[in-house]
Amino acid sequence: MDTNKKTIEIKVERTILAQPDQVYDAWLSSKTPGTPWNIAEKLVLNAEVDGLFFWHLKGTSHYGRFIEMERASRIQYTWVSPNTFGIESKVTVTFKKQGNETLMTLVHSDLPDCEPARSHESGWGYFLGVFLEQF
Secondary structure, three states, X not given: OOOOOOEEEEEEEEEEOOXXXXXXXXXXXXXXXXXXXXXXXXXXXXXXOOOEEXXXXXXXXXXXXXXXXXXXXXXXXXEEOHHHOOOXXXXXXXXXXXXXXXXXXXEEEEEEOOHHHHHHXXXXXXXXXXXXXXX
């Protein structure tokens, strides 16, 4: 990636009435509505460090690889989609216990500074809204 190009970061948070391990497991499940993996028409999901994912929906493909996985705490993966123009960005999802709830924070960083990439904010907001309803 050209380091001279400006990038943006998107942050979306939800407080979920469940324990971090439950939220972590649900986020990695293709059976859980509100995850990107759940809506795929075609899916490859190998949720482990250096594992790859690919999902395809309505003619659009998204793919990446898992970089970090700390059970019930943190997941980080790369993200490439048409709206990143083939540039590898990063998604970091953290799960922080707050009493009987979990604060789930999704940060999508290294996105190109353009309107198509900014659309990830509404996309992630939609996903996390549907995900929250599962608990």
